[in-house]
Amino acid sequence: MDNKNSISKIKEAIERSNEVLDALADLYKVFADATRVKILVALTQSEMCVGDISEFLDITQSAVSHQLRVLKTGGLVKSRRDGKTIVYSLADAHVRTMIDCGMQHITE
Amino acid sequence: MDNKNSISKIKEAIERSNEVLDALADLYKVFADATRVKILVALTQSEMCVGDISEFLDITQSAVSHQLRVLKTGGLVKSRRDGKTIVYSLADAHVRTMIDCGMQHITE
DNA sequence: ATAACATATGAACATTTATTCATATTTTCA
DNA sequence: TGAAAATATGAATAAATGTTCATATGTTAT
Numbered sequence: 001m002d003n004k005n006s007i008s009k010i011k012e013a014i015e016r017s018n019e020v021l022d023a024l025a026d027l028y029k030v031f032a033d034a035t036r037v038k039i040l041v042a043l044t045q046s047e048m049c050v051g052d053i054s055e056f057l058d059i060t061q062s063a064v065s066h067q068l069r070v071l072k073t074g075g076l077v078k079s080r081r082d083g084k085t086i087v088y089s090l091a092d093a094h095v096r097t098m099i100d101c102g103m104q105h106i107t108e
Numbered sequence: 109m110d111n112k113n114s115i116s117k118i119k120e121a122i123e124r125s126n127e128v129l130d131a132l133a134d135l136y137k138v139f140a141d142a143t144r145v146k147i148l149v150a151l152t153q154s155e156m157c158v159g160d161i162s163e164f165l166d167i168t169q170s171a172v173s174h175q176l177r178v179l180k181t182g183g184l185v186k187s188r189r190d191g192k193t194i195v196y197s198l199a200d201a202h203v204r205t206m207i208d209c210g211m212q213h214i215t216e
Numbered sequence: 217a218t219a220a221c222a223t224a225t226g227a228a229c230a231t232t233t234a235t236t237c238a239t240a241t242t243t244t245c246a
Numbered sequence: 247t248g249a250a251a252a253t254a255t256g257a258a259t260a261a262a263t264g265t266t267c268a269t270a271t272g273t274t275a276t
Contacts, residue, residue: 006154007154007156007163007164008164010154010164011164013153014146014149014165017149020215021146021149024139024211024214025139025140025141025142025144025145027210027213027214028136028139028140028145028210029136032137032140033133033264034130036133037129037132037136038129041129042118045118045121046118048115049222050222050223050224051221051222051223052115055119056116056118056119056122060265061222062224062225062265062266062267062268063264064223065223065224066224066265068223069225083222083273083274084221084222084223084272084273086222086223094212094213097212097213098210098213099132101209102132102135102136102206103128104202104205105205105206106131108202141233141234143235157252157253158253159252159253167235168235169254170237170238170253170254170255171234171235171236172253173253173254173255174234174235174254175234175235176253176254177254177255178233178234189242189243191243192243192251192253193243193252193253194252194253
């Protein structure tokens with residue numbers, strides 16, 4: 001049957017791009033937490049140090065630090081040292097695009 | 109200080125859109141699993157019944173059914189009955205856009 | 217050098233999540 | 247009607263995840 005055939009073609013396509021799709025899921029995972037989303041949206045407005053984020057999200061400095069590590073490992077933020085503090089900012093324009101894309105789905 | 113001031117402005121903005129940002133994180137959560145991503149990408153190509161998906165992803169029918177429920181609750185897929193089988197398809201164009209957006213980040 | 221400050225890290229704990237197994241539900245067809 | 251087929255559901259289990267607490271690391275200024 002033709003349907004059977006096209007299904008198996010799709011199966012092959014999915015299997016071929018298996019690693020990419022795993023990576024895609026991993027990317028979404030980084031966005032899939034309210035704390036991290038809020039950090040990212042905040043960084044959309046301005047670069048910020050850990051203390052600032054901790055204060056305005058009302059969560060422990062430690063929790064922020066842990067989440068920033070997830071974001072950095074995921075390639076969504078970068079950091080630079082400025083004296084005693086460490087300043088975080090969005091890694092690139094893609095991050096903004098991803099957020100906008102999700103926002104559009106929400107506020108359709 | 110001006111920086112202090114702008115931080116508190118961002119804090120207020122984040123607090124105002126608190127529910128939206130929670131919803132945004134929840135939306136990403138639905139995408140944040142390899143099985144679900146593969147189901148979605150497959151449905152990008154063609155509508156499909158549970159058995160087909162189960163077969164070509166090599167996972168239990170039950171697992172597929174559970175994940176389809178997550179996708180449906182999240183508003184990403186819809187279903188219709190066709191005889192004994194139930195056919196699933198993408199809920200709307202936004203889903204495709206979200207996937208493309210993530211893909212672009214991966215394969216930059 | 218040392219005290220004070222900012223951030224990072226590791227272990228522990230509670231919560232969430234994905235899968236499997238067994239079974240229920242719904243529809244078709246003989 | 248009753249058996250077979252397709253899907254859904256609930257309980258159980260294992261794995262992953264987010265936060266907190268305590269502490270380590272690294273930087274500045276005295």
